[in-house]
Amino acid sequence: MGRTIIQVKDLKKDFHVGEVTVHALRGINMTIEEGEFVAIMGTSGSGKSTMLNILGCLDKPTSGQYILDNVSMADMNRNQLAILRNSKLGFVFQSYNLLPRTTALENVELPLFYDSQKSAKERKSIALEALEAVGLADRMHHTPNQLSGGQQQRVAIARSLVNDPVVILADEATGNLDTRTSYEIMALFQELNSRGKTIIFVTHEPDIARFTSRNIIFRDGHITKEQYVSERSNARMMLNSLPNNNDYDY
Amino acid sequence: MNYFNLIKIAINALRRNKVRAFLTMLGIIIGVASVITMLAIGQGSKKSIQDQVSKMGSNLIMVMPGSQFRGGVQMGNSNSKSLTLEDVNALKKQCRNIVALSPEVRSSGQVIYAHKNSPTSIFGTNLDYLAIKKITVANGRVFNDNEIKASAKVCLIGKTVIKNIFGENFNPIGYTIRFNSIPLKIIGVLSEKGQNNFGQDQDDLIIAPYTTVQKRILAITFIQAIYASAISEEKSQMAVNEMESVLRTNHKLKDGDENDFDVRTQAELIKMFSSISDVLTILLSAIAGISLLVGGIGIMNIMYVSVTERTREIGLRMAIGGRGRDILMQFLTESVLLSLIGGIIGISLGIGTSKCVASIMNWPVVVMPQAVILSFAVCTMIGIFFGWYPARKASNLDPIDALRYE
Numbered sequence: 001m002g003r004t005i006i007q008v009k010d011l012k013k014d015f016h017v018g019e020v021t022v023h024a025l026r027g028i029n030m031t032i033e034e035g036e037f038v039a040i041m042g043t044s045g046s047g048k049s050t051m052l053n054i055l056g057c058l059d060k061p062t063s064g065q066y067i068l069d070n071v072s073m074a075d076m077n078r079n080q081l082a083i084l085r086n087s088k089l090g091f092v093f094q095s096y097n098l099l100p101r102t103t104a105l106e107n108v109e110l111p112l113f114y115d116s117q118k119s120a121k122e123r124k125s126i127a128l129e130a131l132e133a134v135g136l137a138d139r140m141h142h143t144p145n146q147l148s149g150g151q152q153q154r155v156a157i158a159r160s161l162v163n164d165p166v167v168i169l170a171d172e173a174t175g176n177l178d179t180r181t182s183y184e185i186m187a188l189f190q191e192l193n194s195r196g197k198t199i200i201f202v203t204h205e206p207d208i209a210r211f212t213s214r215n216i217i218f219r220d221g222h223i224t225k226e227q228y229v230s231e232r233s234n235a236r237m238m239l240n241s242l243p244n245n246n247d248y249d250y
Numbered sequence: 251m252n253y254f255n256l257i258k259i260a261i262n263a264l265r266r267n268k269v270r271a272f273l274t275m276l277g278i279i280i281g282v283a284s285v286i287t288m289l290a291i292g293q294g295s296k297k298s299i300q301d302q303v304s305k306m307g308s309n310l311i312m313v314m315p316g317s318q319f320r321g322g323v324q325m326g327n328s329n330s331k332s333l334t335l336e337d338v339n340a341l342k343k344q345c346r347n348i349v350a351l352s353p354e355v356r357s358s359g360q361v362i363y364a365h366k367n368s369p370t371s372i373f374g375t376n377l378d379y380l381a382i383k384k385i386t387v388a389n390g391r392v393f394n395d396n397e398i399k400a401s402a403k404v405c406l407i408g409k410t411v412i413k414n415i416f417g418e419n420f421n422p423i424g425y426t427i428r429f430n431s432i433p434l435k436i437i438g439v440l441s442e443k444g445q446n447n448f449g450q451d452q453d454d455l456i457i458a459p460y461t462t463v464q465k466r467i468l469a470i471t472f473i474q475a476i477y478a479s480a481i482s483e484e485k486s487q488m489a490v491n492e493m494e495s496v497l498r499t500n501h502k503l504k505d506g507d508e509n510d511f512d513v514r515t516q517a518e519l520i521k522m523f524s525s526i527s528d529v530l531t532i533l534l535s536a537i538a539g540i541s542l543l544v545g546g547i548g549i550m551n552i553m554y555v556s557v558t559e560r561t562r563e564i565g566l567r568m569a570i571g572g573r574g575r576d577i578l579m580q581f582l583t584e585s586v587l588l589s590l591i592g593g594i595i596g597i598s599l600g601i602g603t604s605k606c607v608a609s610i611m612n613w614p615v616v617v618m619p620q621a622v623i624l625s626f627a628v629c630t631m632i633g634i635f636f637g638w639y640p641a642r643k644a645s646n647l648d649p650i651d652a653l654r655y656e
């Protein structure tokens with residue numbers, strides 16, 4: 001396998017709500033290598049999102065070590081974390097989080113605004129390229145309310161690609177979508193993964209997790225199970241085997 | 251993030267809510283427009299007062315009886331009889347820095363011709379008076395020294411008086427009118443001067459020899475004022491000092507006694523009126539400025555609403571690499587842009603309103619470039635000041651909480 005992208009050692013996260021302390025993560029160890037497509041699974045409240053937020057440098061652990069692409073998170077301040085997110089990470093959210101009344105192209109461009117190296121022209125061509133990669137170049141002037149949920153999520157994926165991140169983090173990215181559209185999104189992720197992108201994908205749907213290369217199961221802040229997917233499904237093929245929309249008898 | 255990007259992001263954000271942006275600006279627009287208009291009117295009236303001085307000659311000197319000359323208003327008249335013709339003679343003999351000198355006695359009353367009558371004022375003067383006050387004769391002649399000595403019943407008459415008792419475009423020379431029952435023969439017609447800045451009709455007057463007014467009309471021995479011209483504007487303060495000392499000697503005032511008269515230059519009077527108009531300008535502008543403040547609070551309010559509404563956007567921007575400072579600058583730029591665009595519209599509107607006031611109400615207005623520059627600066631400051639707290643709030647949000655915000 002390739003080089004190590006993410007290394008987590010004995011990572012803990014506590015939340016204090018009034019007098020109560022919630023131990024959301026109780027000592028996580030994991031290593032993720034370049035080119036992996038990892039699904040983090042587990043029941044509700046098991047700490048998946050908390051883990052992903054820390055991996056995404058949006059939150060800091062209470063204790064433990066996190067090394068992303070050879071950089072240790074330990075003593076970074078808010079600004080440094082923001083710069084790191086801008087240069088190394090891509091996010092895909094369950095609720096897309098596109099700016100309303102803003103075209104797909106402008107939405108995709110957004111991360112590049114926070115990178116002062118890029119000129120307006122470069123921004124535009126990179127964003128267009130990303131939209132092409134998700135198959136939405138023809139919709140670049142459409143605003144979110146003119147796009148379907150699946151299309152919006154593809155715009156969001158394009159947005160996560162523009163800064164050429166070392167890892168894409170997706171929290172229940174198919175959570176709001178129907179089966180067919182979920183498969184479409186997974187097909188897109190698989191395509192990106194086959195081209196070498198490292199992806200970490202939080203889900204609690206086992207049939208979605210089958211599309212990934214490795215599953216990590218969380219429970220109560222611990223990793224309880226970890227397994228490589230032996231017979232990895234191909235989302236494109238599954239999609240083709242699904243009954244066509246026209247076949248439904250409404 | 252560079253400034254160009256910031257401005258672009260801010261413009262995009264404002265464009266997403268055009269109507270709201272305009273309504274928010276309205277406060278600033280009205281505030282700036284009224285400040286600009288008020289300042290323009292204030293400056294206009296000040297300038298026209300100053301213009302009038304230079305028209306009247308700034309070497310004009312006035313001597314009034316009494317000493318209670320405060321704030322441009324003569325308070326009481328305890329010593330109103332302190333000036334006499336001897337004073338005029340002494341001044342004429344001893345003052346080197348004055349070129350023209352005239353006593354003034356005046357009375358108001360009815361002027362009558364045939365069955366028509368009209369209220370007006372009569373001024374008793376000598377021949378210098380016309381030169382001092384820059385009055386000229388359009389028609390006929392002025393009275394001569396002999397007529398002054400003889401208290402002759404002759405007069406010069408202003409256009410308004412002619413209109414009131416004879417009718418427009420009437421040549422009244424040679425006619426005899428009565429002022430408070432004293433018959434006066436018209437020997438000259440005064441050139442038209444129009445209104446002064448305080449709206450007084452400067453053509454509603456009769457001028458006669460001071461002897462005539464003093465003895466025949468008023469029957470008094472004192473005089474009510476002395477008018478003089480200094481040799482030059484620069485010498486006018488010297489002339490004032492000279493006149494004061496001559497008058498003090500003539501009035502036998504001891505050291506330490508207060509003057510029982512008051513010597514003023516026209517320039518001083520103008521300064522006083524300008525300062526009154528300055529105070530008025532400041533007052534009106536301050537009232538207008540309050541609406542600017544209210545406009546600023548409007549911006550703050552909308553920015554707060556906007557920050558709350560766009561919490562998820564803020565969370566997203568942070569997630570994709572926006573630093574606290576970037577978020578702060580974005581919202582600050584938005585509020586500055588709001589108030590600055592409002593300011594630009596307000597300035598245009600203010601200039602437009604000033605022009606309207608000038609042409610419709612016939613008021614003098616002057617839009618000063620300083621006022622425009624100041625408005626720009628104030629708008630920027632309002633944007634920063636009132637945008638700061640909402641922007642600060644936005645930049646301090648926690649990215650995770652912001653992303654989760656419903």
Ligand SMILES: Nc1ncnc2c1ncn2[C@@H]1O[C@H](COP(=O)(O)OP(=O)(O)OP(=O)(O)O)[C@@H](O)[C@H]1O
Nearest residue numbers: 015016017022024043044045046047048049050051
């Ligand atoms: N900001 C917070 N303050 C307090 N407790 C929190 C906070 N965030 C998460 N928790 C707690 O930490 C635990 C893990 O939450 P987390 O959101 O990571 O669960 P999850 O695995 O993502 O669940 P789900 O599948 O429902 O999204 C939960 O018990 C939750 O209540």
Ligand SMILES: [Mg+2]
Nearest residue numbers: 048049050171
């Ligand atoms: Mg979750």
